[in-house]
Each structure stands twice: as structure tokens, then as C-alpha cells.
Amino acid sequence: MELRVLFNALVTRLLFVLHSLLAVWRVTEVKKEPKYWLLALINLLLCLETALTLKFNHGRGYKWFSPAIFIYLISIVPSLWFLELHPEIQFCSNKTDSIVQNNGNEDQHYNRTETSDNPLLEKALDLVNTLSAVCEPVWTLGLHQTFLLLLIIGRWLLPIGGEITRDQLSQLLLMFVGTAADLLEFTSETLEIENVRNNHVLVYAILAVWTWSMLQFPLDLAVQHVECGPSVSSKKVFRLLLCRHSADLWNIGISLFIQDGPFLVVRLILMGYFNVITQMLVFFTAKNILSVMLQLYRLAVLSLDFHASLQYQSNSRKGGVACCPCEPNNISLPPNNCDTDEKACASIPMEEAIPAECL
Structure with a gap:
């Protein structure tokens, strides 16, 4: 096992554990239980999972x-739910700055006398005193922000495994960076609206959709292609489409059913039914509409290109070209000297020149 792979695997999981423990500590401080x-x-x-990965997969991913990303999600998401649903931390108090200042003044003399020999x-x-006096919604927002950053950085640091390449990993990370802003606004900005916060059904719905959208982070389907096996033929249209454009189809599916689609539905309900309209809400709603439209347009383009290629290969098959879309053209013609040697050409059977499955 490479030392760098072992180091990245352990450090990344250690960061996940520390951040999860920090979130649990905030829950215990808020709930006082x-x-x-x-x-x-x-x-x-x-x-x-770390022990099993080190033993059976030598520290590399799957x-x-x-x-690792999935377990990190289920370890920190419940803590964020408890923090968001706590009724006493919905809004910041105006006394936060004065509390911080008073705590600093009261403890200044004590700290100087007790720790004068150790300035560090x-x-x-x-x-610690300053952080303890920080408004609780600020803590919750900070946990949300560091949560998204750790998901991206952790996915970057985790050793590459399976068949994913560095180029595919960079594409995946860029996708995560693009969705992070939408995820952060969906929870922080939307839940800060007083009409939304006072409606418990809306709060639960927003958190449920946000949790559902987190399932895209453990998946690598949007950048990996499925290889076409020899058994896949033009008669199995759906399987052939999936193996040709698997990464594109998964990317479209994640956007429509996990990210932009559910977010668009919730935001339209907020604006249309509950009459909640803010500048950021309108902007991200327009962004979700554009994303859904572009993904549907992309799906239509892929479908048209796929059917056009099938039609072309069907016509080529009739002309003697390869019959299967996934197979190369292995049909070879007799050598040119057949023009002068008719007996040699007549001895070549037709079955040897054309595969049996194309007849």
C-alpha cells in the first residue's frame, strides 16, 4: 500500500469524524441534554469502513x-436537522455583540492572572469564550458551509479507486462546486424567511428535499461510462442507449430528480402558494428553470443523435457494413487478384466473409 494513499485515506476520514463530532457538540450545547x-x-x-477499505481495497475507493462520503452524510445530517428545528435558535439576538464584549471584559482579568505565564x-x-457567545444561527450556517466544503475537499483527497480517472474526478468536483451554492441557499437563505420558519410543514419539506439532494455526493455515476458488451445489439434499444451515453443520462437524471427538479418544485410552491418572494429566491428559481430546460434539451439532442445513428447503421447493414452498432466492421473483401483467378475466388465461401449474425 502506498504511503500517500494511506495518508489521504486516514486524514480525510479523520476530518469527517472531527466535523461530525463538532456538530454533535453543538446539538448537546443547544439542547442541554x-x-x-x-x-x-x-x-x-x-x-x-476505514478498516475494511484498508484491508480489502488497500485504501482506495470503490x-x-x-x-466514506455516505457514512459522513448520515453522521452529520441528523445533527443539522436538530439545529435547524430547534425553536430557540431561529433568529439571532441583537445582544450578541454586547455579550461577546462583556464576556471579554469580565474574563480579561481572570485570564491574565491565571494564564499570564502561558500567552498561547x-x-x-x-x-473559546468568543465562540461560545456567537449567535447560534451563525454556528448553524458555519456548519452548513464547512459541511459542503468538506464534501468537496474530502472527495478530492480520497484515493481514486475503481475505473474513475483523474479527469473524471475533476469533472465531478466541478459539478459539486456548482451545486454547493444552490444547496447552501436552499437551506440558509430560505429558512431565514420568517414566514417559512414559522411554518413547520415547510421547514420539514425543505430539509427533506435538501437531505435527498445530498445523495448525489457519494455517487460517481455522472462521470463514468458503461462499456457496451458483445451481447448488446441494436434490437435492445434502451440498453444500447444506456451503454453509449450512460454518464450523460445519469447527469441528466441527477439534475432532474435529485437537484434542480425538486428544488424548482419547492421554490415554485413557496412563491405561488405561500406568496414568499425574495430577490435570491427569484434568482435561484430562474436558475433551476434554466437548468431543467437545458437538461431536457440535452436529453432530446442525445435521443435524436442516437436514433439517427441507428438509422444510419441500419442502412449501412443493408449495404454490407457491420450489422451491430457496438461492433467494428470486420467484413473484408477478397484480394484484388480474384479478378484474374476466378476459380480461387469461387472457392471462398460467403459465410467466411460475412458474420453469421449479420445474415
């Missing part, structure tokens, strides 16, 4: 799916 520390037990699954410890205590 130690029982919420039980959420940290989910990280044991990540430890088990094809189509990333178990004094600065650490000041930082």
Missing part, C-alpha cells in the same frame, strides 16, 4: 459509490 452524544456513535461505522493558552481561552 447529554443524550445527544449518542449521535457520535454513527462514526463507528466510518471506523469500520466503483460507482463512496461509502490565554488566546485559546479568549477564542
